[in-house]
Amino acid sequence: MASVDLRDNLLGISWVDSGWVPILNPSNVLEYFSERSNPFYDRTCNNEVVKMQRLTLDHLNQMVGVEYILLHAQEPILYIIRKQQRQSPTQVIPLADYYIIAGVVYQAPDLGSVISSRVLSAVHGIQSAFDEAMSFCRYHPSKGYWWHFKDQEEKANQG
Numbered sequence: 001m002a003s004v005d006l007r008d009n010l011l012g013i014s015w016v017d018s019g020w021v022p023i024l025n026p027s028n029v030l031e032y033f034s035e036r037s038n039p040f041y042d043r044t045c046n047n048e049v050v051k052m053q054r055l056t057l058d059h060l061n062q063m064v065g066v067e068y069i070l071l072h073a074q075e076p077i078l079y080i081i082r083k084q085q086r087q088s089p090t091q092v093i094p095l096a097d098y099y100i101i102a103g104v105v106y107q108a109p110d111l112g113s114v115i116s117s118r119v120l121s122a123v124h125g126i127q128s129a130f131d132e133a134m135s136f137c138r139y140h141p142s143k144g145y146w147w148h149f150k151d152q153e154e155k156a157n158q159g
Contacts, residue, residue, distance in 0.1 A: 010107045015039060021103030026073040029100065030057070033068060033081050040098055040105055042066055042083070061089050077102055 020032045034041050034051070046067040050059050060067045064086055072080040079100040085093040097108040109117075138148045 010040060011109055011113060013039065014104050014106050016104045018103065024079070024100070024103055025075065026070060026079070029073070029079045030068060030070055030081070032103075033098070033100070033105065038105065040096075040107060041068070045083075046086070060086070064088070066095070071097065080108075081105075 015038050017032065017035055017037065020028075020035075024032060030047065034047060044066065046060055046063045046065045047057075049063070050057060057069075060069070067084060067086055069082050069084065070079065071082040072078075081098045081100065082094055083096040083098070085095055087093065096110070099106055099108055136147050136149055137145060139145050
């Protein structure tokens, strides 16, 4: 199993360059994503090599290494960018997905992060319920354990 570098986990941040937002389209969204101030973009990727050599993005298929592609576009609001490791012209390994909504870039969570968050949320709920149940539990050495609810006390006082 590959280890995940903490620098690769950028789930809690977003990035936007408001100057680009009105003009974003499928033909320039990768250029927008490659802006210097974007923390999600890896400057050592093949896209940079292609850009410096003034080649078209079609040349990425013939290279080996990390690259970014436009995976999906739903103009004018949603674009999905995939970071992938190209092994050969026909084989790639997805590394991360990023979505751009109204010009704001976010890293899409991986399955492990989603499951971890859901499990943590469920455990918190169970712990809260257990803590509340324990607040009604009483013990005395001569009587043992019993449940003491506030509404029982009120009924006893009324009757």
